[in-house]
Amino acid sequence: MRRLALGVAAVAVAAACAPDAPPARDDAAGADASSSRLFGFGSPASEDRIALWNIDVKPDGEGLPPGSGSVEDGRRLYEVQCVACHGATGTEGPNDRLVPAANWEQWPSGRTVGGYWPYATTLFDYVRRAMPQATPGSLSDDEVYAVSAYVLHLNGLLPADAVIDSASLAAVEMPARDRFVPDDRRGGPEVR
Numbered sequence: 001m002r003r004l005a006l007g008v009a010a011v012a013v014a015a016a017c018a019p020d021a022p023p024a025r026d027d028a029a030g031a032d033a034s035s036s037r038l039f040g041f042g043s044p045a046s047e048d049r050i051a052l053w054n055i056d057v058k059p060d061g062e063g064l065p066p067g068s069g070s071v072e073d074g075r076r077l078y079e080v081q082c083v084a085c086h087g088a089t090g091t092e093g094p095n096d097r098l099v100p101a102a103n104w105e106q107w108p109s110g111r112t113v114g115g116y117w118p119y120a121t122t123l124f125d126y127v128r129r130a131m132p133q134a135t136p137g138s139l140s141d142d143e144v145y146a147v148s149a150y151v152l153h154l155n156g157l158l159p160a161d162a163v164i165d166s167a168s169l170a171a172v173e174m175p176a177r178d179r180f181v182p183d184d185r186r187g188g189p190e191v192r
């Protein structure tokens with residue numbers, strides 16, 4: 001992969017230096033000149049492609065997709081998709097604990113979803129973009145809602161019969177919500 005990237009860079013440099021090279025960016029007509037015009041490869045990112053990557057969810061729930069999922073459906077998914085790495089109750093591992101030990105400040109085992117994460121919406125964002133670890137992006141939005149609901153249930157934050165959607169997920173108040181403060185330092189001597 002690295003070799004390919006270097007190769008592409010070398011081609012780009014060679015193209016830019018050749019006597020009959022396409023115009024440099026400054027000479028190209030307009031600021032919208034794309035690499036496909038300059039170098040003869042690539043294409044502008046379409047709205048659809050950008051939308052596939054533009055999936056961040058804000059703490060207040062902005063960016064959450066439509067859909068919903070139940071703790072019960074989440075349990076079934078968890079037992080197939082997550083249990084091998086996170087354990088039956090979210091505490092066994094072998095990978096990160098999802099449910100806190102008694103002492104939330106114990107690190108790293110204490111930095112769990114229920115013990116450390118200030119916003120439930122981050123759980124949806126994280127699972128959707130990163131889990132299951134070997135196949136991220138393989139769960140539907142409804143499945144991510146369901147498995148997020150189950151992880152919150154394992155943390156004692158949702159009852160067993162709960163069903164969540166964008167509004168109810170954003171309304172879950174995390175225990176660590178007030179353990180974080182805005183860092184309004186501006187840099188400079190007062191920080192050092």
Ligand code: HEC
Nearest residue numbers: 081082085095096097098111112113127131132133134147
């Ligand atoms: C193949 C193993 C594997 C599977 C399967 C897996 N995970 Fe993970 N998970 C990990 C690893 C490893 C990390 C730590 C990743 C890191 O820190 O970069 C992690 C981290 C997490 C975290 C963040 C924990 C924290 O507080 O730092 C959550 C939440 C999570 N996984 C949820 C899930 C859910 C939900 C599923 C099932 C849909 C799942 N994982 C499936 C391996 C896995």
